Amino acid sequence: xxxxxxxxxxxxxxxxxxxxxxxxxxxxxxxxxxxxxxxxxxxxxxxxxxxxxxxxxxxxxxxxxxxxxxxxxxxxxxxxxxxxxxxxxxxxxxxxxxxxxxxxxxxxxxxxxxxxxxxxxxxxxxxxxxxxxxxxxxxxxxxxxxxxxxxxxxxxxxxxxxxxxxxxxxxxxxxxxxxxxxxxxxxxxxxxxxxxxxxxxxxxxxxxxxxxxxxxxxxxxxxxxxxxxxxxxxxxxxxxxxxxxxxxxxxxxxxxxxxxxxxxxxxxxxxxxxxxxxxxxxxxxxxxxxxxxxxxxxxxxxxxxxxxxxxxxxxxxxxxxxxxxxxxxxxxxxxxxxxxxxxxxxxxxxxxxxxxxxxxxxxxxxxxxxxxxxxxxxxxxxxxxxxxxxxxxxxxxxxxxxxxxxxxxxxxxxxxxxxxxxxxxxxxxxxxxxxxxxxxxxxxxxxxxxxxxxxxxxxxxxxxxxxxxxxxxxxxxxxxxxxxxxxxxxxxxxxxxxxxxxxxxxxxxxxxxxxxxxxxxxxxxxxxxxxxxxxxxxxxxxxxxxxxxxxxxxxxxxxxxxxxxxxxxxxxxxxxxxxxxxxxxxxxxxxxxxxxxxxxxxxxxxxxxxxxxxxxxxxxxxxxxxxxxxxxxxxxx
Amino acid sequence: xxxxxxxxxxxxxxxxxxxxxxxxxxxxxxxxxxxxxxxxxxxxxxxxxxxxxxxxxxxxxxxxxxxxxxxxxxxxxxxxxxxxxxxxxxxxxxxxxxxxxxxxxxxxxxxxxxxxxxxxxxxxxxxxxxxxxxxxxxxxxxxxxxxxxxxxxxxxxxxxxxxxxxxxxxxxxxxxxxxxxxxxxxxxxxxxxxxxxxxxxxxxxxxxxxxxxxxxxxxxxxxxxxxxxxxxxxxxxxxxxxxxxxxxxxxxxxxxxxxxxxxxxxxxxxxxxxxxxxxxxxxxxxxxxxxxxxxxxxxxxxxxxxxxxxxxxxxxxxxxxxxxxxxxxxxxxxxxxxxxxxxxxxxxxx
Numbered sequence: 001x002x003x004x005x006x007x008x009x010x011x012x013x014x015x016x017x018x019x020x021x022x023x024x025x026x027x028x029x030x031x032x033x034x035x036x037x038x039x040x041x042x043x044x045x046x047x048x049x050x051x052x053x054x055x056x057x058x059x060x061x062x063x064x065x066x067x068x069x070x071x072x073x074x075x076x077x078x079x080x081x082x083x084x085x086x087x088x089x090x091x092x093x094x095x096x097x098x099x100x101x102x103x104x105x106x107x108x109x110x111x112x113x114x115x116x117x118x119x120x121x122x123x124x125x126x127x128x129x130x131x132x133x134x135x136x137x138x139x140x141x142x143x144x145x146x147x148x149x150x151x152x153x154x155x156x157x158x159x160x161x162x163x164x165x166x167x168x169x170x171x172x173x174x175x176x177x178x179x180x181x182x183x184x185x186x187x188x189x190x191x192x193x194x195x196x197x198x199x200x201x202x203x204x205x206x207x208x209x210x211x212x213x214x215x216x217x218x219x220x221x222x223x224x225x226x227x228x229x230x231x232x233x234x235x236x237x238x239x240x241x242x243x244x245x246x247x248x249x250x251x252x253x254x255x256x257x258x259x260x261x262x263x264x265x266x267x268x269x270x271x272x273x274x275x276x277x278x279x280x281x282x283x284x285x286x287x288x289x290x291x292x293x294x295x296x297x298x299x300x301x302x303x304x305x306x307x308x309x310x311x312x313x314x315x316x317x318x319x320x321x322x323x324x325x326x327x328x329x330x331x332x333x334x335x336x337x338x339x340x341x342x343x344x345x346x347x348x349x350x351x352x353x354x355x356x357x358x359x360x361x362x363x364x365x366x367x368x369x370x371x372x373x374x375x376x377x378x379x380x381x382x383x384x385x386x387x388x389x390x391x392x393x394x395x396x397x398x399x400x401x402x403x404x405x406x407x408x409x410x411x412x413x414x415x416x417x418x419x420x421x422x423x424x425x426x427x428x429x430x431x432x433x434x435x436x437x438x439x440x441x442x443x444x445x446x447x448x449x450x451x452x453x454x455x456x457x458x459x460x461x462x463x464x465x466x467x468x469x470x471x472x473x474x475x476x477x478x479x480x481x482x483x484x485x486x487x488x489x490x491x492x493x494x495x496x497x498x499x500x501x502x503x504x505x506x507x508x509x510x511x512x513x514x515x516x517x518x519x520x521x522x523x524x525x526x527x528x529x530x531x532x533x534x535x536x537x538x539x540x541x542x543x544x545x546x547x548x549x550x551x552x553x554x555x556x557x558x559x560x561x562x563x564x565x566x567x568x569x570x571x572x573x574x575x576x577x578x579x580x581x582x583x584x585x586x587x588x589x590x591x592x593x594x595x596x597x598x599x600x601x602x603x604x605x606x607x608x609x610x611x612x613x614x615x616x617x618x619x620x621x622x623x624x625x626x627x628x629x630x631x632x633x634x635x636x637x
Numbered sequence: 638x639x640x641x642x643x644x645x646x647x648x649x650x651x652x653x654x655x656x657x658x659x660x661x662x663x664x665x666x667x668x669x670x671x672x673x674x675x676x677x678x679x680x681x682x683x684x685x686x687x688x689x690x691x692x693x694x695x696x697x698x699x700x701x702x703x704x705x706x707x708x709x710x711x712x713x714x715x716x717x718x719x720x721x722x723x724x725x726x727x728x729x730x731x732x733x734x735x736x737x738x739x740x741x742x743x744x745x746x747x748x749x750x751x752x753x754x755x756x757x758x759x760x761x762x763x764x765x766x767x768x769x770x771x772x773x774x775x776x777x778x779x780x781x782x783x784x785x786x787x788x789x790x791x792x793x794x795x796x797x798x799x800x801x802x803x804x805x806x807x808x809x810x811x812x813x814x815x816x817x818x819x820x821x822x823x824x825x826x827x828x829x830x831x832x833x834x835x836x837x838x839x840x841x842x843x844x845x846x847x848x849x850x851x852x853x854x855x856x857x858x859x860x861x862x863x864x865x866x867x868x869x870x871x872x873x874x875x876x877x878x879x880x881x882x883x884x885x886x887x888x889x890x891x892x893x894x895x896x897x898x899x900x901x902x903x904x905x906x907x908x909x910x911x912x913x914x915x916x917x918x919x920x921x922x923x924x925x926x927x928x929x930x931x932x933x934x935x936x937x938x939x940x941x942x943x944x945x946x947x948x949x950x951x952x953x954x955x956x957x958x959x960x961x962x963x964x965x966x967x968x969x970x971x972x973x974x975x976x977x978x979x980x981x982x983x984x985x986x987x
Contacts, residue, residue, distance in 0.1 A: 029796060029797045030797065030916060030917060030929065033793065041905075043944075043949070044940070044943050044947065047947035047949045048856065048895060051890075052859055056857055056860040059856070059857020060857065060858045062857070
């Protein structure tokens with residue numbers, strides 16, 4: 001459809017009759033619109049004139065005043081306390097200095113640097129490196145200001161001198177010196193790129209300080225708290241004007257109370273000084289971990305800010321690997337400390353009864369191979385009790401040979417070996433319990449009966465961690481009840497894991513372990529304590545083959561590990577202690593460490609109830625008889 | 638006219654660059670340059686077309702607009718709580734901008750086909766209904782500001798066609814009665830609060846009054862000569878919100894001062910006068926209506942946007958023609974300038 005509207009007067013266009021069609025008809029109104037437009041523009045210009053020419057000072061001043069600042073209200077991190085409420089980990093404040101770049105004057109840099117003991121050229125260089133960043137981004141130029149430096153800043157940050165200086169308070173973590181409980185506690189640090197994506201840290205932003213290891217990490221959410229924020233209006237000198245616009249209070253982190261007993265912890269640390277290894281002490285009735293040591297350790301305070309490169313390299317390069325938490329991560333063959341489990345396995349399967357004997361001439365041959373006993377002359381005829389007390393290898397070779405590796409595995413796993421105990425620490429290792437199924441699954445081969453012989457004395461493919469040892473023995477001593485070990489007090493105890501064991505069998509094994517410590521010829525005599533029934537078992541675990549040992553010149557790393565596990569009192573254990581001394585050679589040399597921890601525990605208990613230490617109480621405690629009547633506790637004051 | 642338009646656009650690009658530096662929109666300035674180039678090309682194309690053929694299709698365009706606006710309501714991408722754009726292959730088109738051109742054509746055609754000397758009641762109602770239906774669809778998005786820009790096109794058209802003063806009186810009375818009802822039921826909360834804070838910005842300094850207060854501060858801080866390019870603190874420190882779109886003139890005023898403001902307003906004024914001159918030398922009424930429609934639209938935009946910047950108009954989401962960042966806006970305005978050029982090419986030789 002064409003639209004025939006053309007001017008009659010234009011000869012190019014066809015004519016159209018009818019409606020008058022000239023443009024002039026509205027010329028008056030068009031002119032009106034023109035004047036209207038002029039009016040509009042004048043109206044607009046007048047508006048700007050008022051703002052910009054007549055009263056510019058008002059608005060310029062408003063612009064200067066007009067800066068909103070977000071002042072962070074830092075949430076303090078929760079403290080970490082021991083079981084008696086003593087503070088193990090605390091916070092302290094430190095000051096950091098920022099340079100506010102949009103107020104920075106180049107001529108001040110030198111003076112500022114001098115006042116803060118910084119290199120002026122370095123500072124200038126730092127400032128120029130920030131040039132491409134937006135002006136409102138401040139530069140951090142120094143952390144951990146000394147009080148003198150803080151005074152310098154406070155005295156000089158008025159607008160006439162150095163208006164560009166800004167102080168902010170930061171919170172720093174304060175850990176015990178000398179690395180006490182270092183691995184258990186862990187350390188904090190600024191969240192890294194990789195960690196930002198992990199589900200456990202998903203709600204934290206760049207710059208958040210989080211727990212990186214140990215309990216600091218495991219309980220990070222509880223400890224961390226939520227930073228608050230205050231929105232204030234500042235004028236261009238940084239002075240706060242008026243009331244804060246918005247005040248979001250900081251929510252402080254919650255304190256963490258541990259089951260750890262600092263008294264026992266310190267004793268254990270001292271006993272292990274200079275050695276490489278671990279100690280774990282726990283209460284098998286509840287699962288409370290009373291002490292946990294891994295040496296060598298490190299000073300977590302070095303991590304508290306940002307660890308310096310040389311410190312980090314030193315830690316990493318140290319061949320004894322101080323960053324490893326041996327209590328939960330060192331997986332070694334347990335040696336003879338495994339024999340109690342062998343014993344219970346033998347008893348429960350019925351293979352070992354009251355009449356079972358083995359003859360030990362110093363070794364035995366199985367499947368064409370000679371397996372020696374550590375006591376070369378041989379133990380002679382050995383029953384279960386003697387087998388445990390004297391740690392006769394041949395006896396247990398026979399037990400293992402009879403019951404087979406799968407039965408061993410059954411009771412080992414029943415005691416909690418071969419899997420994580422579930423302690424509330426990250427990165428726990430689970431050890432290894434070999435079996436025919438394991439061999440098929442991981443190595444696609446049949447299990448050879450000859451391997452069972454090694455396993456029977458806690459060697460071969462069998463491994464466990466010190467925590468597992470303490471855990472397994474503690475539950476066994478209770479008659480087959482294992483509670484999950486934990487470092488933080490639990491309000492509602494979980495249901496324990498239970499394995500049905502004949503109490504008579506348990507008594508036989510415990511009896512044997514009493515003999516280890518208290519009877520003549522027992523390998524664990526060095527753990528004996530007056531007035532306390534201590535049960536224990538030594539272990540000396542080989543790390544390399546006998547042939548290599550014979551060739552001599554073995555580095556300490558590969559010398560036999562010394563293990564010792566103990567619990568007390570035998571008839572109703574309250575505490576179970578496991579000690580690993582790498583390269584200690586003989587389990588009996590590790591026994592004193594356990595003794596020290598046990599003594600500390602009972603001394604403390606007796607001190608509290610009787611006002612005296614254990615050693616001072618004169619009473620004899622017969623083996624498994626009814627205990628002599630206890631001296632009366634302290635009278636009420 | 639071309640030159641003026643390009644100069645305005647050039648200042649716009651510079652301002653966008655300055656305002657949006659270091660923000661997520663810091664690539665806006667060269668995108669805007671691309672849009673301007675595309676717009677210039679579009680303008681040239683429009684000028685080659687005989688506007689009469691476009692007028693012939695005016696009703697077709699009208700129906701297309703209706704359908705497109707309805708479609709936007711259903712399939713449009715939601716941004717800041719409003720469905721205004723239809724995305725297509727990475728670009729987003731704000732349909733309501735292009736509808737402005739359609740309305741110009743529609744009004745021009747309708748009024749030229751009038752059989753009478755003046756605009757009669759039923760003609761007014763008919764045309765009003767046509768425009769209102771488009772307005773209502775846009776208001777539903779919700780985009781009251783853009784919907785309102787359709788009104789001046791209608792108003793100037795009927796004004797020029799010759800509206801009897803009786804009708805004006807009737808309309809005024811009706812408006813006065815309808816306004817309170819519209820306030821109650823028609824306006825959304827934020828629109829209401831915008832009007833309220835227009836009257837007293839101090840009442841809600843952190844909310845809707847914030848933009849106005851910041852704008853005035855920015856403008857005032859510009860003083861006579863301005864703070865210099867990229868040195869406007871209100872803009873650079875992000876106190877001024879959306880400085881590259883609606884409040885671009887605030888940023889400009891802060892950085893170029895009163896002098897810059899006068900120059901810029903002068904340029905816009907010249908542009909408008911050029912358009913009016915084309916209207917006066919148009920070969921026929923249709924051409925005149927088209928040019929005056931464009932003029933009215935531009936005037937309304939300038940008045941409302943720059944008025945808002947100076948705190949003399951309530952805050953609305955209306956862009957500043959040729960300066961504010963926005964592809965659809967740029968293209969749409971260049972289309973209109975192209976139309977005007979088309980009329981100019983057909984102007985009377987007398």
